[in-house]
Amino acid sequence: MSLSLAEKLTLWKWLSETLAALHKNALVPEGRDHLTPGERLAVKFGGRLAAWVSLPQPTQGAARVADEARLVEWAKIHYPGRVEYIPDVIADAGLIEFLQEHRPESLRIRERVDPQLAADICTGLSGKDHRYVTAAGEVLTEVPGIRVPEPSPSSPRVNLAGDAAEVIAAAWPEIQAGLREVLALPAGEGEAADAA
Numbered sequence: 001m002s003l004s005l006a007e008k009l010t011l012w013k014w015l016s017e018t019l020a021a022l023h024k025n026a027l028v029p030e031g032r033d034h035l036t037p038g039e040r041l042a043v044k045f046g047g048r049l050a051a052w053v054s055l056p057q058p059t060q061g062a063a064r065v066a067d068e069a070r071l072v073e074w075a076k077i078h079y080p081g082r083v084e085y086i087p088d089v090i091a092d093a094g095l096i097e098f099l100q101e102h103r104p105e106s107l108r109i110r111e112r113v114d115p116q117l118a119a120d121i122c123t124g125l126s127g128k129d130h131r132y133v134t135a136a137g138e139v140l141t142e143v144p145g146i147r148v149p150e151p152s153p154s155s156p157r158v159n160l161a162g163d164a165a166e167v168i169a170a171a172w173p174e175i176q177a178g179l180r181e182v183l184a185l186p187a188g189e190g191e192a193a194d195a196a
Helices: 003-033 070-079 093-100 117-127 164-170 173-184 189-195
Strands: 041-046 048-054 083-089 107-113 158-161
Touching: 048 164, 070 083, 070 107, 070 173, 093 107, 107 117, 164 173
Parallel strands: none
Antiparallel strands: 041 048, 048 158, 083 107
């Protein structure tokens, strides 16, 4: 049977929507439940390698300073020597020198944690162990003002072999029997009679 262009487009639309939903709602959750992060499985059809399936490690977003004021208050207690006091001009920046000498009331002092300390804390909390070890040896898993995002769960990954199309085409008769079940298609007329 040869398909018309409209039939091919209809079939493509149905397959793409069905396969996308199957992937999102069934295969990805099942893969997370049954595969171990870092595990790599060979997939063979007809005894020939078609692909490698793996579950990558979950990705961990980088920690970042989310609340500088809270971080400054924490650092004042634990690292007072690492808090910087930076003049901040309320007026025009060209007036800084003049204001420091003649109008200090127009200046405000802004506090911030040494950027290197903040970066070190973020690196430690983003690392594999999700901890920062202070100079005194205290192990911290959270620091006020620093936000560490939740890890993003990984999805199964499939790397097709170079000749996957050839391998799948050769094994197509065996594969297509299971495809109806995967796509949740109702049995055809002939199949319904055979099942009865």
